[in-house]
Amino acid sequence: MGVTLSYVVKRIIFSIAIVLGISIITYVFIYLAPGDPAYVWAGRPRGPLASEAIAKARVELGLDQPIYVQFLLHVLRFFSGNWGLSIRFKQSVFSLVMRNFASTLELLLVSFITSIPVGLFLGIYSSLYRGSRVDAAINSLSIVLSNTPRFWIGLAMLLAFTSLNVPTYGRISDSFRGELVERVGLYLVDSLLQGRLDIFLDVFTRIIPPALALSLYPIGAIARVTRISLSEALQEEFVREAVSLGLPRKTVVYGYALRGLIPSLVQATGLFFSYSLIDAMAVEYVFGREGLGSLLVKAIPANDFPLITAALVIVTLVYVVTNTAADIVQALVNPRVTMQ
Amino acid sequence: MKNKVLVAVSLLIILAVALILISIHRPTPSVKRVVAYAYRDAITGIDPGVEFDTGVVVLNLIYEQLLIYDPLRDEFTPLLAVSWEKINDTAWLFVLRDGVKFQDGTPLDAEAVKFSIERTRDTYGETGRGPGYIWSCIEEVIVVNKTAVLFKLSYPARIDLIASGAYGAFIYSPKVVEYSGAKSSTDPRLEEWFNEGNAVGTGPYKLASYRPESEVRLVKNNEWWGWRETDNPSPPDEVIVKIIETPEAQESGLRAKSIDIAINIPRASIPGLESQGYGKLTMPSYHNFILVFNTRRHPTNMAEVRKAIAHAIPYDELISTVLRGYGRIGSGLVPYGFPGYVENLTYKHDLSLAQKLLEEAGLAGRISLEIVITAGYEEEEKFASLLKDSLAKLGIELTIISLPWEFVKERGSSVWVNPNEAPHLIINDWWPTYLSPYEYYYIFHKDDKEWNWAGYEDDEYSQIIDEAFVLEGVDWAKSMELYTKAAQMIFSNAIAINLWDMAHVYVYDGGKLVLREEAFNPLFSYVIFFQYVEVKT
Known part of the structure; x- marks a missing residue:
């Protein structure tokens, strides 16, 4: 086991520091930005008492305090689990963030379930036939895939599927909206838990096009990493020795060379997953899906600092957790790696 | 080789199944009528x-x-x-x-x-x-x-x-x-x-x-x-x-x-x-778009300059290009059909007159102004471009600042705190709470420091509309007369212009x-x- 307790503790401290940092930066940016959250919190008042309402809202939000006091209160509340109410939506920040995060996460998971095997397959194939026309084609394809703007691809896919009369807009058909019982917030899972295959199929149909749009980058990136890493691994001394000992090619490639790549592939995939979170926000917007992206877009103009901070902290946590998990997997798979 | 073929075939089958599901699946027609x-x-x-x-x-x-x-x-x-x-x-x-x-x-x-x-x-x-x-x-x-x-x-x-x-x-x-x-x-x-x-x-x-x-x-x-x-x-x-x-x-x-x-x-x-x-259904609304002048900042603190800008607006193009026919030119402050509406309080497009007014103000040279509009409002964006082109003919350079609504409001009300930082021109859109003209007029009341983005402070105007409001309950006709008088005051001083009354278009x-x-x-x-x-x- 290459993971020590001190590593886990260090990671937790690191994560808290990152979250704190994000909170500070977010709060400072919102503080400096134009706009008045008190006006929004007061319900955009009109009439003779409008100024009074805004002044009261300022006190309620603590905006009449010096910046350092405001920030301290904000952080204390946040870390004590009291995320408060959204200034714009007047609802619990925790509920808002979690239900939108579930939507984004579902999209990301489906996208990666597709992109990991396809990316690996293309990378391995390309590496084994390095220099061939197929390799050149896959290599070019992966470069194109990883560099095409997802927003544009998403839009093109939406138009294409719409013209084929395939329902792709939104997360679920309006007919099913009232019938789905939400348990975990992932509609694919919820529909199955409810035993409703018709709802599952509807949700699945709607998630495939955005998931495909989102998977282009990880497919291209995983294929390229796999191709380069495997090509290098095939030149390693232990692989050559294995070949010289007369082991079958399949055993050499899958049993030795590729196995040695798992840690770095896991780590790279973790990074791609984190990057794709940002893409997911754009793609879900194109396809009219709920999610953290559209939530943030709506929260920012209202200077909704409790909601913006919470949403960004969740994004940060996904990033930190994914990368930590990738590091741990790397350590577990490769005994030479020790996490201290 | 066999395995590779197997993998490739499996992948193809998965892809094919997904595509077939996508192509054949339609949400089960529901007995419910969902809109x-x-x-x-x-x-x-x-x-x-x-x-x-x-x-x-x-x-x-x-x-x-x-x-x-x-x-x-x-x-x-x-x-x-x-x-x-x-x-x-x-x-x-x-x-x-x-x-x-x-x-x-x-x-x-x-x-x-x-x-x-x-x-x-x-x-x-x-x-x-x-x-x-x-x-x-x-x-x-x-x-x-x-x-x-x-x-x-x-x-x-x-x-x-x-x-x-x-x-x-x-x-x-x-x-x-x-x-x-x-x-x-x-x-x-x-x-x-x-x-x-x-x-x-x-x-x-x-x-x-x-x-x-x-x-x-x-x-x-x-x-x-x-x-x-x-x-x-x-x-x-x-x-x-x-x-x-x-x-x-x-x-x-x-x-x-x-x-x-x-x-x-x-x-x-x-x-x-x-x-x-x-289908398309066009409905009249009491939602109007008001161009408000900053009366506390040079040069829009001069009535001649405000009137020059008012005369520079190409009203015909506004209807055809900006609204594409879905609305009407505003008059006075209150939308057409709403109590307190006053006819013929509309400026005419006349660049010569606008030029003359600028000369009278001693500002025939180059002037720079800024207008704040709400981002994402198609009509406001088109209007601002139209106005920019028209003012350029008078040697006025107009900078368009497009902001989210919350920021627009903040810039507007800043006229009371720091008038020289508040924009020269700003668009406010307004609709009623109930059937009283008072709210439309109140946004130029001296006491309304949140919505009076003109920074207009006129005791007489404020008294007139307060009196009109009280009279609504006893003498409706007299009340409307007073509102008309107030509208004329805003118009003759070019404090604000009701640019257009919006028609709401429902496409279904x-x-x-x-x-x-x-x-x-x-x-x-x-x-x-x-x-x-x-x-x-």
Whole structure:
């Protein structure tokens, strides 16, 4: 086991520091930005008492305090689990963030379930036939895939599927909206838990096009990493020795060379997953899906600092957790790696 | 080799199955009639006594007022009240409809009316929040018996108009205090309870789920008293208000059949959609767009400069290019058809006169001005470009600053704090709370430091409109005369220009829906009364 307790503790401290940092930066940016959250919190008042309402809202939000006091209160509340109410939506920040995060996460998971095997397959194939026309084609394809703007691809896919009369807009058909019982917030899972295959199929149909749009980058990136890493691994001394000992090619490639790549592939995939979170926000917007992206877009103009901070902290946590998990997997798979 | 083929074939099969599923799958035709309405702004709240913004599109389906007023026909229709009478200048009697139940099963009675109105008024009095000031004339709501209430006023007012307001006139069950665990009717816990997604109204739809950031789902209230009167054989069983912010996304949703009615389709796309069978309904509204001049900053502090700009606006192009015919040029401050509307208070496009006015102001040289508009408002963006081109002919350079609405408001009200940092020109869009011109005029009152973005401080003007407001309850005609005088003051000093009165264009799936005209009322901006929408079966 290459993971020590001190590593886990260090990671937790690191994560808290990152979250704190994000909170500070977010709060400072919102503080400096134009706009008045008190006006929004007061319900955009009109009439003779409008100024009074805004002044009261300022006190309620603590905006009449010096910046350092405001920030301290904000952080204390946040870390004590009291995320408060959204200034714009007047609802619990925790509920808002979690239900939108579930939507984004579902999209990301489906996208990666597709992109990991396809990316690996293309990378391995390309590496084994390095220099061939197929390799050149896959290599070019992966470069194109990883560099095409997802927003544009998403839009093109939406138009294409719409013209084929395939329902792709939104997360679920309006007919099913009232019938789905939400348990975990992932509609694919919820529909199955409810035993409703018709709802599952509807949700699945709607998630495939955005998931495909989102998977282009990880497919291209995983294929390229796999191709380069495997090509290098095939030149390693232990692989050559294995070949010289007369082991079958399949055993050499899958049993030795590729196995040695798992840690770095896991780590790279973790990074791609984190990057794709940002893409997911754009793609879900194109396809009219709920999610953290559209939530943030709506929260920012209202200077909704409790909601913006919470949403960004969740994004940060996904990033930190994914990368930590990738590091741990790397350590577990490769005994030479020790996490201290 | 065999394995590779196997892997490739497996992948192909998975892909093929996915594609087949996608291509053959259609949502099972539901027996329910579900209608999705695309609205551009997130819902800001659903407390019927406090909400004063976008929540109105939802609230008017869940709750009802005592009356509703149709300004196009100039007639009142009874809702929760069946009759009403002005006893004297300061007393009105309302008799309630018998047998109406709230959505929790409790009966509507006079106590509920008293509770709702007093809570709405008191919340405003205590916090300044919400539309409760419309009830500031109420001294006391007296319960005469179970089905009759007497409004005792502290000064004369048109209670019939106030009681049919788009905001703040909803009647809701007093049980909400108990349900929410609030200590009193004005306890903030009650507002939180509403905004968590709770509602107890008497209206034709019940709240089923509330996600203010993305969608609100409403289901038909089969117990509603009014179904027989609507004579609608196929109203929607479910209404989903979807928050789709950009016009382009609304169009995509409409084409993808994920939306049935959209209110903000790009104007340029409407003819194309119509030719493809989509329906279009254009309704007048009391939503207008007012160009406000900063009267505290050079050079718009000079009346000649303001008038020069007013004369530089190409009004004909405004209708054809900016509005594409969906609206009319404004006159005075109040929209066409609304009480207090004044005809012929419109400037004419005349660049020579504009040039002359600039010379009179000693500003014939190069001037730089800035205008603040709301980002994403197609008409404002087009108008600003049009004005920029026109002013360039006079040697005026116009910088267009496009900001989210919250930032626009902040820049506008900064005229009182730091006038030289506030923009020279800014566009404010406005719509009424109830049928009184006072709100349109009040945004230039000397005491309104939040919405008077002109920084206009004229005691005489303020006195005139205050007097007009008080007279609304006793001498309507005299009151309108005073409002007219106020409009002329704003016009002759070019403090602000009502650029256009917006027509609301609803584009919808004509194969699925029939939109009756009763489903719309210009007093209720963006509200669709879905009980009057027919779903074709």
